Amino acid sequence: xxPAAEVIVRLITAAMAESGLPVVALAPDTNILRxxxxxxxxxxxxxxxxxxxxxxxxxAEGFINxxxxxxxxxxxxx
Amino acid sequence: MLQTTNRKALVAALTLARERExxxxxxxxxxSKEKTAQSxxxxxxxxxxxxxxxxxRLIFAEGPGGAEDLAQPGIVLFTSGTTxxxxxxxxxxxxxxxCTGFVPERLRGLIWYSGYQPISFAGLQMFFSAxxxxxxxxxxxxxxxxxxxARHLSDARATIVxxxxxxxxxxxxxxxxxxxxPALDQATLGGxxxxxxxxxxxxxxFSPGRLTHVYxxxxxxxxxxxxxxxxxxPCSVLASDREVRLRLVDGELEVQSPYSMRGYLxxxxxxxxxxxxxxxxxxxxxxxxxxxxRHFFTGxxxxxxxxxxxxxxxxxxxxxxxxxxxxxDCVVYGKSSPIVGTIxxxxxxxxxxxxxxxxxxxxxxxxxxxxxxxxxxxRAIDAVRMSAAGKKLRIELSDER
Numbered sequence: 001x002x003p004a005a006e007v008i009v010r011l012i013t014a015a016m017a018e019s020g021l022p023v024v025a026l027a028p029d030t031n032i033l034r035x036x037x038x039x040x041x042x043x044x045x046x047x048x049x050x051x052x053x054x055x056x057x058x059x060a061e062g063f064i065n066x067x068x069x070x071x072x073x074x075x076x077x078x
Numbered sequence: 079m080l081q082t083t084n085r086k087a088l089v090a091a092l093t094l095a096r097e098r099e100x101x102x103x104x105x106x107x108x109x110s111k112e113k114t115a116q117s118x119x120x121x122x123x124x125x126x127x128x129x130x131x132x133x134x135r136l137i138f139a140e141g142p143g144g145a146e147d148l149a150q151p152g153i154v155l156f157t158s159g160t161t162x163x164x165x166x167x168x169x170x171x172x173x174x175x176x177c178t179g180f181v182p183e184r185l186r187g188l189i190w191y192s193g194y195q196p197i198s199f200a201g202l203q204m205f206f207s208a209x210x211x212x213x214x215x216x217x218x219x220x221x222x223x224x225x226x227x228a229r230h231l232s233d234a235r236a237t238i239v240x241x242x243x244x245x246x247x248x249x250x251x252x253x254x255x256x257x258x259x260p261a262l263d264q265a266t267l268g269g270x271x272x273x274x275x276x277x278x279x280x281x282x283x284f285s286p287g288r289l290t291h292v293y294x295x296x297x298x299x300x301x302x303x304x305x306x307x308x309x310x311x312p313c314s315v316l317a318s319d320r321e322v323r324l325r326l327v328d329g330e331l332e333v334q335s336p337y338s339m340r341g342y343l344x345x346x347x348x349x350x351x352x353x354x355x356x357x358x359x360x361x362x363x364x365x366x367x368x369x370x371x372r373h374f375f376t377g378x379x380x381x382x383x384x385x386x387x388x389x390x391x392x393x394x395x396x397x398x399x400x401x402x403x404x405x406x407d408c409v410v411y412g413k414s415s416p417i418v419g420t421i422x423x424x425x426x427x428x429x430x431x432x433x434x435x436x437x438x439x440x441x442x443x444x445x446x447x448x449x450x451x452x453x454x455x456x457r458a459i460d461a462v463r464m465s466a467a468g469k470k471l472r473i474e475l476s477d478e479r
Binding site: 032040059060062066 | 223224225244247248250251252254273274275276279283386413415416417418421454455
């Protein structure tokens with residue numbers, strides 16, 4: 001798994017635990033909104049945390065559509 | 079009193095109240111029985127409509143009525159006030175249904191899907207537009223997942239769809255791969271500041287025949303609708319010959335419209351007296367900036383933030399954070415987010431560095447504030463930065479990237 005994906009998996013796992021959601025196993029093809037139970041606000045917080053950890057904000061110019069952990073990670077790998 | 083989970087009852091209740099020219103009080107979903115009873119005593123409406131969130135029930139009740147001079151026919155809605163005290167906004171049936179006059183002939187008899195809950199200003203606009211144009215109104219239950227909403231929208235064969243930018247982004251991100259995306263006749267965005275990236279995304283995903291973004295508020299009514307596919311609005315909407323007149327006063331947008339509210343009811347519980355005259359200039363509190371040949375919304379004059387379509391005052395949240403033991407000082411601000419528009423953040427100065435416990439602060443805030451006012455990001459800082467005038471520097475914080 002690329003480093004960005006590992007960070008994403010760690011942060012989503014923590015977010016699921018914090019929201020009291022069942023913690024599911026995560027993989028690059030996990031669809032974030034469908035499979036994790038996280039809502040839009042949790043996703044927004046994740047993006048802020050990723051910016052802090054990875055020092056990059058791929059959404060600086062606006063929203064880019066993504067579904068899976070792999071697709072989100074790819075935005076940080078570019 | 080009617081209590082039902084059947085949404086057809088909502089349609090029946092709204093239609094009946096309009097036909098009979100009642101004064102109908104629409105209560106926010108989260109209100110307690112006590113608060114509902116208090117509003118009923120204060121405003122003495124003829125009928126009350128309340129959507130109870132936890133059990134998904136629609137409650138349609140007879141109000142005390144009797145105060146004929148006060149019970150003006152129309153709808154009373156509640157908006158979040160600056161200090162957290164909701165304000166009662168009174169609309170006539172004519173102003174709340176004015177939107178129906180703007181549905182073009184080619185959009186008659188179609189299926190509308192609302193990303194707004196029906197008991198909100200935007201949801202009501204959708205409902206009345208759909209019903210008046212012989213169309214069908216579809217909306218998913220509050221709290222439905224975005225996958226569910228995507229399926230519902232697709233199964234209902236809706237071709238007129240309206241929602242806030244955050245709602246559109248989430249709908250698109252969550253769209254299940256097996257569900258076909260309909261080509262829309264009309265896509266509308268509103269309720270939050272609309273950015274170019276989201277407009278482009280909606281166009282690319284649904285190829286709408288017309289892509290519109292709307293500026294409206296419960297008080298001012300629908301004031302601006304732009305369909306050129308570009309964020310912001312052209313200077314021409316400030317022209318004086320329009321039915322809805324707009325002006326900028328110190329950067330703040332003011333609206334004079336035949337479709338604005340009649341006025342506020344019952345300020346501070348002093349009894350229901352309209353504070354402003356119908357048709358006078360409404361100060362929206364929204365700040366506008368000219369960039370090139372278009373105007374763009376930049377935020378609120380009073381510093382309040384728009385969190386998921388709900389207004390949040392940083393001072394109110396700061397007061398709650400300062401109530402926490404082990405907190406010396408704090409600053410609450412909004413950080414702009416590509417996903418939800420604004421994320422509420424709190425930077426906290428703990429009594430001692432090792433006493434900082436963000437989870438404890440969050441638990442405290444959850445016990446005394448509605449969920450949308452609880453900061454999602456809580457961090458420890460050494461000191462709150464102040465301006466020369468001794469004001470907390472919130473704007474600089476929200477701009478930091």
